Each structure stands twice: as C-alpha cells, then as structure tokens.
Amino acid sequence: MLGAGLDVQGGITSVEKLMLDYAPPELRIHHVPTFAKGSATRNVAVFLGAIATLIQALSRNQTDLVHIHFSDRGSTFRKLILAFITLCFRKPFVLHCHGAAYREFYAQLPRVVKGLIIAGFSQCAKFIALSESWRDFYSKSFHLSPDQMVVLPNPVVLPAEVPDRSQQQTITFVFLGRIGEHGGALDAVRSVIAFPRQDKGAFDLIRAFAALPASVRAQARLVLAGNGDVEQAQTLIANLGLADRAVVHAWVNPTQRDQLLANASVFVLPSYNEGLPMSMLEAMAWELPVIVTPVGGIPEVITSERNGILVQPGNLTELIEAMKRLIQDYQLRNELGITARNTVRALDVKHYMQSMLKLYVSTLE
Template sequence: MNKAQKNPIRVLMLGAGLDVKGGITSVEKLILQHTPPELEIEHVATFAYGSAFRNVKVFLQAVRILIQRLLKSEIDLIHIHFSERGSTLRKMLLILIASRFNKPIILHAHGATYQEFFSGLPQFVQKIVVGIFKKCTKLITLSKTWQDYYARAFQLQAKQVETLYNPVSVPLQVPQRSDRERTTFIFLGRIGKRGGALDSQSIVSFPQQDKGAFDLIHAFAALPESERSLSKLILAGNGDVELAQQKVEELNLSDSIIIHSWLSPVERDALLAAADVFVLPSYHEGLPMSMLEAMAWGLPVIVTPVGGIPEVVIHEHNGLFVEPGNQPQLTCTMQHLVNSPSLKAALGKAAREDVQALDIQNYMPLLVDIYQSVLKPSAIRKLERSSR
C-alpha cells in the first residue's frame, strides 16, 4: 500500500499479480511506482502464475480482501484491470460484489483479442457479461478504437467510457546510434501463439493471440545475404522460446538470431539501448507496452496497424506499418531500414519525441482526474474536510 498524505483517495486496485509477465503488470507497476501524494493505492492480485489450486487460492484471497475493505469502508473506489477469457469471468464476480456497496467501480480494459473472444461467446453469456459490466462507473480503454468498441459491446453511455493510452517511462538519455555498422532488430513479447481451442483459464473457446515472432524469424531469414550480414535479430519473451530456438537452428541462423526468455526491466532496457529497430508484427493488440518502451528509447518501430497502434504510430513519421502475416512485406521493410540509416534516425527521433506525451509523469494526473470524476461530490467534500 502506498501512503503519502493524510487523506488521499483510497483505491483498491485488482488485477494480475505483479509477478505475472505481460503488459497489464507493466502498467500496474508503473502506476504503483509513481503514485502521487493525493492517492493511496492497495494492489491485490486476482491471478498469478502457478497451479490451478494456487490461482483459486489467490482469487479467493482477493475476494476476501475486497469484501473486508468494503465492509469497513476502507476504500473510496475500486480499479479493476481485465482482459479476455478467465479474466472476464473472475472480474464479473468482483464487480457483482463491489456493486452491492455503492462504491465507484473503474474497469480498465486490456485484452488484445477481446472483440473476437466476446463475439465467440454464446448470446446468453454475452448478455450476462454486458449486464454485469454495465454496472461500472467508468471503463478505461487503451485507444479511441477500443473506446468505440466497448461502448457498443457493453451498451455503455458515452460518459462511462474514456481513453487513457498506456504509460511509459521515458529515459532521460538514449545512445547515439548513427555510427553503428550493424542493424540490430529487436522483438519483445510473447513468442508463438497463446493457447489453442481451449484455455485452461476459461470454459469458452477464444482466438489465438500471435505477436508474429515466427513470421519475423522467417522474414529475417529471407533477407538477401548482403543485408542479413549487416543485421542481427534479438527476440525476448515468454511462450514458445525453445521452439523458436529450434527454428533458428533449423535455418542455420544461430549466429544472426538470438533468443532470450523473459527479461527483467534492467535487461530489457539494456537490449533496447543496444538495438536499432523494434519489430512487432502482431495480429492483435491493445496498445503494446513493448512498442511504447522501444519508442521511448528512440527506436523506429515496424508494427502492424491493429488495435490502438495507429493512434500512436504514424507511417513514415515515427514508424513503418506492415500487414499482419505478410512476411515478404516485412522482409522488404527490414531491408529498407538496413539500407537507410538516415530514415532510421529520423523515425527514431520522432518516435521518442511523440511518446513523451505518454510518459508516466503525464499519465498519473490524468488517472487522478478519472478517479476524482467518479467520486460523488459528497465524497469529495468529505475528503477535503478531513484533510483540513
């Protein structure tokens, strides 16, 4: 729990455990690390890595803490992070509990494949989800595109939905890259497809989520020898790491392609500082944290125009677009940047400048504004009186 001043707004934040690898956790950590004096945030995990038994235990603990805080009136609002599949099922129960106590409920949508997941639910299940999620006071989305979708899907009023782009921590300085002879491409994220026809966390089918790691490996392998000899590819993440390594060995590219498992923030930043171009040829996205982190480090990005990405990346201004699954186009785009050092520098410079607006120092006041907007005037007056 982060305590800062006598009577801050007390927030109970429910979401993925802080040891879980992924974008939701990255956002949670940034918020917790940069909590301003006017907030007091208690984070409670609703999901963690481990066995099904451990996850049931973690979730029941979250339910217990939520009920305890509500019964004792120890919180002013509830902030719930959610995505597709089992996350939606878990958060439905939490929303039902919280709504009984007349406290503001803020939902924070993160799911990259939520539209496909939701449309694949039986109609009667969709109605149940909508009926429960409509109880929220505010729903935060990662882009205007997602804002429009959730407003329609959950039948929300315009005032209930608001866009808040993901935050990023922008380093004060980035390395000079113009004198590098070799172009290092970097991919950060899940390697391979997530799940299949049925996920262990869910009772319903869902679409595969693919960030295009294997497309990238094949696209790099297809580079002409003249460009490939001047390039290197680094992939880091969780998922099918061993399978990716096997594919690299099959292609006889172990000297040019390096595979890492999930990295710590320090290790990630070291790789971003050493890299020249970020590549994320995803099929689905919310607003990828890895892309924002790369832009903050002054890297040009090669990405796909999916999810909220087109609201941050402008083609040929701060990055380049390729279509999902189009490996020849990806190869050509990588080849183009290998041969265009001035373009790499210009795109990277613009990327770093543009992402400054999403720095966590700019994000937190916006989040505070949202928190204050959902509190009833009487609750705000009570906080003001008690702080005198």
C-alpha cells in the same frame, strides 16, 4: 486495484507497476492480485484470496473506489465476479481493459454470457479504453454511455538520455513479447468457445529475417526476448541456419529490457492482435524506429513512414521489405526514431498519473 499479480509477465503488470511506482501522494493504492504465476490450484487460491480481501475492505469502508484491470478469456469472468461484489457494497468501480483479442473473444461468447457481462460491466463508473477504436467497441458491446468512457493510452517512462546510434555497424532488430500463440487454462474448453488466435508474430519475424538477402542479413542481427515457446523459436533459428545472427532470451526484467532497447537499432512487433502494446511504447521512448502492424490501438499512435512502418499481419513480403529498408537507410532509421520518441512524450507516466487522479476525483464527485 484488482489485476494480475506483480510477478506475472506481460503488459498489464507493466501498467500496474508504473501506476504503483508513480502514484501521487494523494493516492493510497492497495494492489490485490487476482491471478499469479503457477498452477491452476494456486490461482484458485489467489482468486479466493482476492475475493476475501475485497469483501473485507469494502465491508470496513476502507475503500473509496475500486480499479479493475482485465483482459479476455478467464480474466473477464474473474473480474465480472469482483464487479458484482463491488456493486453489492454500492462502491464505484473503474474498468480498465487491456485485451488484445477482445473483439474476437467477445464475438464467440454465447448470448447469455454476453448478457451477464453487460449486466455487470455496464454499471461501472468509468471505463478506460486504450484507444478511440477500442472505446467505440466497448461502448457498443457493453452498452456504455459517453460519460462512462475515457480514452487513456498506456503510460511510458521516458529515458533521460538515449544512445547515439549513428556509428552502429550492425543493425540489431529487437522483439519483446510472447513467443508463439497464447495458451491458458481455458484452452481446455475450446470445443465450447472458439478462442481467437493471440500471436505477436515472433515466428513470422524469424522467417522474414531468414529470407533477407544474405548480403543484407550479414549487416544485421535479431534478438527476441519473451515467454512462451522459447525452445521452439531456438529450434527454428537453428534449422534456418541463423544461429550466428539470431538469439532468443527468456523473459527479461525491466533493467535487462532497457539494456536491450538501448543497444537496439529497430524494434519489431508483427502482431496479429493488440490492445496498445507497452513494448512498442517503451521502444519508442528509447528513440527506436518500430515495425508494427495496424491492429488494436497501434494505428492511432503509428503513422507509417512518419514514426514507424506498418506492415500487415502475416505478410512476410512486407515485413522483409521493411527490415531491408531500415538496415540500408540510416537516415530513415534516425528520423523515424526521433519522431517516435516525440510521439510518446505525451504518454509520460507522470502526466498519466495526473490524468488518472483527475479521473478518480471526478468519479467520486
């Protein structure tokens, strides 16, 4: 398995960890990091180490199959190199794309770069997309056949029990994810490639919370947790006079995340781009109503007014109204939360890994 290092913060790492933790005994997975936390120099060393490990495993015939997780930007180019290496050894590989803004990223690439990507990625044995809409996009963009395509939404761990929220006096909105726009080493070449905006809407959420009527906001609090522009978010909260009602935490570990979701009332993720956000699925597993945007694979999971509320990216009026409704209407919060948990039962990680095992077996056959 080639993908982000297990110390990297984000949804891809969450999926990788679940796969490793819940792998059935028939699978022996060797995870090889291709990217890690730290400087560009360190990441060059990590990637070269991944190349060496892959070549060694393939040359010694120690690997039956290679599973490649990738996203947009530099991840695509790193994994393209690894795909070509795997092809040289005539081993099957599975591609698994998590890119939130892949449509926009791919559209900006020069034709010759697209040709290289197609030449490598079209040779995959299987391609895992997170939703039907993403399947259609990748199938067309990478010239993949229907037999190569597999739709497999991200997995989730269902808590055995969820808290009774009927007596909550304060309605707590929780946001989990990157705060501010996505950065990265490739930002240095923006003049060559116009990278898309990757923004989970944290600052929109803070401004919407501040715009709630004072009497309504007094019944609620806002908790944000993630990496990125944490200090800038704290400054905005202070400038808007929200210090007594809103707080920003740095990235939280899984135990802290579960504690936040257990204590929450509503999950909010007003993203501009998404694949299929792990944080949303985790919140749904904790029986939380969700306020999200109809981007990426989200509309294939969330039906507005049934298991969540959909608002348009950047539309503060819709976001404010959705938050106001869920503050004032316990019955709606409760019904949306129950349906949300039932929705993600099918995505339980144990079922997911059985599906993954069948995919591997069919690929090798």
